Amino acid sequence: MKRLLTPAAAALLFIFGFTASAADGTFEGEAQGHNDAIHVAVTVEKGHIKDVKILKNFESPGVSDLPKAFIPKAIVDHQTLKVDRVSGATFTSMGILSAVSDALKKAGLDPAQFRKGEAVKYAVSVPAxxxxxxxxxxxxxxxxxxxxxxxxxxxxxxxxxxxxxxxxxxxxxxxxxxxxxxxxxxxxxxxxxxxxxxxxxxxxxxxxxxxxxxxxxxxxxxxxxxxxxxxxxxxxxxxxxxxxxxxxxxxxxxxxxxxxxxxxxxxxxxxxxxxxxxxxxxxxxxxxxxxxxxxxxxxxxxxxxxxxxxxxxxxxxxxxxxxxxxxxxxxxxxxxxxxxxxxxxxxxxxxxxxxxxxxxxxxxxxxxxxxxxxxxxxxxxxxxxxxxxxxxxxxxxxxxxxxxxxxxxxxxxxYIQLLPVTDPTTGQTIATCEGTALYVNNEGKR
Ligand SMILES: Cc1cc2nc3c(=O)[nH]c(=O)nc-3n(C[C@H](O)[C@H](O)[C@H](O)COP(=O)(O)OP(=O)(O)OC[C@H]3O[C@@H](n4cnc5c(N)ncnc54)[C@H](O)[C@@H]3O)c2cc1C
CATH class of the missing domain: 3.50.50.60 (FAD/NAD(P)-binding domain)
Known part of the structure; x- marks a missing residue:
């Protein structure tokens, strides 16, 4: 005998289309951060994000501390990838969110399902x-x-x-x-x-x-x-x-x-x-x-x-x-x-x-x-x-x-100091220009 879906079951499957085929378990994902790839492990259970851990990253300590602490927790607490990027650490924030999205795909989940509603904001309130x-x-x-x-x-x-x-x-x-x-x-x-x-x-x-x-x-x-x-x-x-x-x-x-x-x-x-x-x-x-x-x-x-x-x-x-x-x-x-x-x-x-x-x-x-x-x-x-x-x-x-x-x-x-030790295009500090380099103008004159 053929087994047919009831309309209610069909609607549920439609809503949780990806969830139905999602596996439980821990999945690794990676994405580019500010300095290099950020690797995460995401634990999924019945279509829910149970845990997000950052496994490996080379983001600048200090600047990246807050997004590394705040974003994984916000994702789990609010079951969303719509989390505000931390100002001043935008690339790290985006890297973490994209790495989690990558892991969700590997778990058979659709990341777009986790990008609905209001974004979770990071804001600090202090006494008036x-x-x-x-x-x-x-x-x-x-x-x-x-x-x-x-x-x-x-x-x-x-x-x-x-x-x-x-x-x-x-x-x-x-x-x-x-x-x-x-x-x-x-x-x-x-x-x-x-x-x-x-x-x-x-x-x-x-x-x-x-x-x-x-x-x-x-x-x-x-x-x-x-x-x-x-x-x-x-x-x-x-x-x-x-x-x-x-x-x-x-x-x-x-x-x-x-x-x-x-x-x-x-x-x-x-x-x-x-x-x-x-x-x-x-x-x-x-x-x-x-x-x-x-x-x-x-x-x-x-x-x-x-x-x-x-x-x-x-x-x-x-x-x-x-x-x-x-x-x-x-x-x-x-x-x-x-x-x-x-x-x-x-x-x-x-x-x-x-x-x-x-x-x-x-x-x-x-x-x-x-x-x-x-x-x-x-x-x-x-x-x-x-x-x-x-x-x-x-x-x-x-x-x-x-x-x-x-x-x-x-x-x-x-008296504003210019120190020519950076890549003029990216602004990155590069060691090759330091110390022993000769600085010359367009005519090759020192
Ligand atoms: C790429 C680079 C490499 C350098 N390397 C060296 C080095 O090797 N050795 C060395 O001696 N010097 C170095 N310097 C210079 C050195 O970093 C600075 O002289 C020094 O950090 C200045 O310290 P500061 O506390 O005065 O300012 P900062 O460290 O810039 O701190 C100012 C703080 O004030 C906060 N702030 C600003 N406005 C407000 C506001 N309205 N309300 C609340 N908070 C505010 C900022 O967010 C920041 O946290 C380097 C500088 C750069 C950019």
Whole structure:
């Protein structure tokens, strides 16, 4: 006897056309992410997605953390592939969704059936009003400030406009320049390097501080070459004057010296927090001396942020981060900055008040073409959209007009660094252009 489908059964089969032939089990799928293929394993049971696991991926740590955590969970919780891509990590988000779609096809399911209805959104809501001792805007250098303030007993709120911490900091190669006698003295000093020290000492002093630093370098250098002939010399004072000279003496020497004086302490402090340095220094692209420190347990500036995050967890420091919360104004009271106005991830206006102070750490403006064109003094109006940037797209100089509106004066805005170590078409940083390459113009002239 022939077995016929009842109309109801036929309708069910129509609706779950693919499901009927779908197999239960775990299926692997893959798709291109930002850096390489993303591999996932999807467990399917009776046409339902029971589990999504990311098996293998080479996405940039930090930037890809949120989509890797949020998207698989959203797919399972809402049985949908219609999940918002995480802003700033669009290719990773799309890669995960496409890899899951690939696995579903292998399970005999139709991915289109999982793309109906409203998209699941990733949005963070923060309290309309909150208060902390210290409020920090921007989570790159801001995280260093957060750890420092919290270790001194302050409770801290960090506002971060992206779904992850650290704009350029997590994209950076991560080299940290600091004079380091122990590591640098493993290297020989060439005649060219000796001449560079002598050149710095020959300069006519331009200020009292300049003179004092030259005097100290001269004494240290003479003592060093006597005691360690042929061994590389360095000192925070030499680091300061080299930096100042290389910037055509435009920067504030006091501030440069403050940085170079404390850079060696930063190396030690980070190491105590768990960052492992390579047991040697090198001269990174853009550096002026072989004093670049590189982490052994990380491949990028992400190491700094992870180290700060781990320290906050380990020491249970009172630091809260409001992600996807974009600061837009400083609040002033009686001439003092006492808080920040911002918009949270859901577009709601919020205020965060600071009892002891606000730290602005919103980074530079390399990804803001309008500001580049407005402030540039070096590149003859050429920094328009034709000039790509390796800066994070978060780096739009937000803190600068905020500070200006609160009464701050701007200095040094016109000195914009172009570093030709990237592919002009894709903007990717490429090592082949570094160090030993000669840069020539269209006529082959250096
Ligand atoms: C490709 C590349 C490689 C580099 N390599 C090196 C290197 O090897 N060594 C080195 O010393 N330097 C390097 N640099 C430079 C270095 O990365 C930067 O100088 C440094 O990271 C700047 O830190 P920052 O905290 O000031 O800014 P960022 O790390 O950019 O942080 C700014 C933060 O503020 C947030 N933010 C911005 N506006 C707002 C707002 N309105 N509200 C809330 N949050 C906001 C951003 O999202 C971001 O998290 C490199 C830079 C690039 C682009």
């Amino acid at each position: 009003k909150s208060e902390a001792d210290v409020v920090i805007v921007g989570g790159g250098a801001g995280m260093s400030a957060a750890v420092a303030a919290a270790r001194k007993g302050a409770n801290v709120i960090v506002l971060e406009k992206m779904p992850f911490l650290g704009g350029n900091t997590i994209l950076a190669g991560g080299a940290l320049n600091a004079a380091d006698e122990a590591l640098e003295s493993k290297q020989k000093m060439s005649e060219g390097q000796m001449k560079l020290v002598e050149d710095v000492l020959k300069d006519k002093p331009r200020s009292e501080l300049h003179k004092q630093l030259q005097t100290k370098i001269s004494a240290d250098y003479n003592a060093w070459i006597k005691a360690h002939p042929g061994v590389l010399f360095d000192s925070p004072e030499f680091h300061a004057l080299q930096t100042w000279k290389d910037g055509d003496y435009e920067a504030d020497l006091d501030l440069i010296y403050e940085m170079t004086k404390h850079a060696p302490e930063t190396v030690v402090r980070l190491s105590k927090m768990g960052l492992e340095w390579h047991p040697y220094t090198s001269q990174y692209v853009g550096a002026l001396w072989p004093r670049s420190h590189d982490a052994a347990n990380y491949h990028s500036g992400l190491g700094y942020l992870n180290t700060y995050r781990d320290t906050i967890d380990k020491e249970k420091l009172p630091v809260k981060v409001y992600y996807m919360t974009r600061a837009n104004e400083l609040i002033k009271d009686n001439g003092r900055v006492v808080g920040v106005k911002a918009k949270d991830g859901q577009g709601k206006n919020v205020e965060v008040l600071a009892k002891k102070g606000v730290v602005l750490a919103t980074g530079g403006f390399g990804a803001n073409i309008e500001m580049r064109m407005k402030y540039d003094q070096l590149w003859d109006g050429k920094l328009d959209k034709r000039i790509g940037t390796t800066n994070s797209r978060a780096i739009t100089g937000d803190g600068i007009p905020m500070a200006e509106k609160a009464g701050a004066k701007l200095v040094g805005m016109g």
